Amino acid sequence: MEVPDPTGVADPGFRRVLLVGTGALSVAFLPFWTNWLNNTFPEMEKRVVLTRSARRFVSADAISTLCGNRVVTDDWNDAEPGTAPHVELAAWPDLVLVHPATMHFLSRYALGLTDTPLLCALQSTTALVGVAPSLPPRAQLSPVVQAHLDTLRARPGVVVAPTVPAVSASTGEREDGGSVPLSELMGLCVGAYARTQRGEEE
Template sequence: MHVLVVGTGAIAAAHLPTWISWVRAVQPEVDLRIMVTKSATRFVSAEALRVLGDCEVILDQWDCVPNHYRAFHVETAEWADATLVYPATMNFLTRFSIGMTDTPALLTLQCSEKPVVIAPSLPSGAAGSPLIAQHLTTLKERKHVTVLPTVSGFSVGTGERTPGAPVPFPQAWEELGQVWQRTVAT
């Protein structure tokens, strides 16, 4: 299975190197590519992901796409059997739901008809926002997109447990595998 992992700028991105190492340990046969948004690089090093994932890591900016791609978004959408967006910030969710295509990751996802699993990571107070609920509903209505529920987690902003944290990575990874298996079976 070819999996594209997209990491966005939530604090949970800091744990991606651990989880990518975990993927390599439990499913070494999976072929990975990783994209990280510029804001994710505040919390995680692309080099750490490249080394631990033994894979290509691309910063989600057009000027960072390697020259060996002729049409990165098309080639990546065709290559990936499934995509996991973990963690998915409010900004990324909103832009994805309204059809934005201004970054390589967003254009790839907008062009793909393969499974996309999204693990939202919402700031304190945003989990109950009607506007965010509308964007999540819009994404859930897409036939190939699965939006995972958020869980209660520690908020670095408030110092308290609040709703809006992404599900644990292993749970998101398991859901990705199940969604992909259903598409292969049909």
């Protein structure tokens, strides 16, 4: 399947992209999106982080082959002795794309929790962070979930994509809680970056 580039620009302004997959079922499509990034933005360097729950649904070996770098598992116990993975994950990228982002991940990120290397890095990085929520059926109706999403939307340097209708794997019904395509999340981040640059120039 060919996906058009929604950014409409040859140079989106990012050089190092950290792609993050969390434990929603749609993370199974991450190899496809990694390949899409390679084909659409070949000059970008890509690295990938998977949560423990994401590794149930997607092969780290496949993604590592596609992105050309070792896939990092978001777990302090997987860090090599003497290393500081949270420091590297915060400093390396100029764009972070969390796709998909589960309700559990969104809640921890919004609350400022730092119990994994990635969450610790996201609280201190200067990179733009794009988040594509993937929510269970009717989670959108929860005031707690809405509060967490509002917190992230109000946070400088964070872009939260809207959810889209998708068929729930558990209920078989079409629900408004699916994650947008990675291409759309990328377009939102490129737009946010461009607006920031125009503001600096003005």
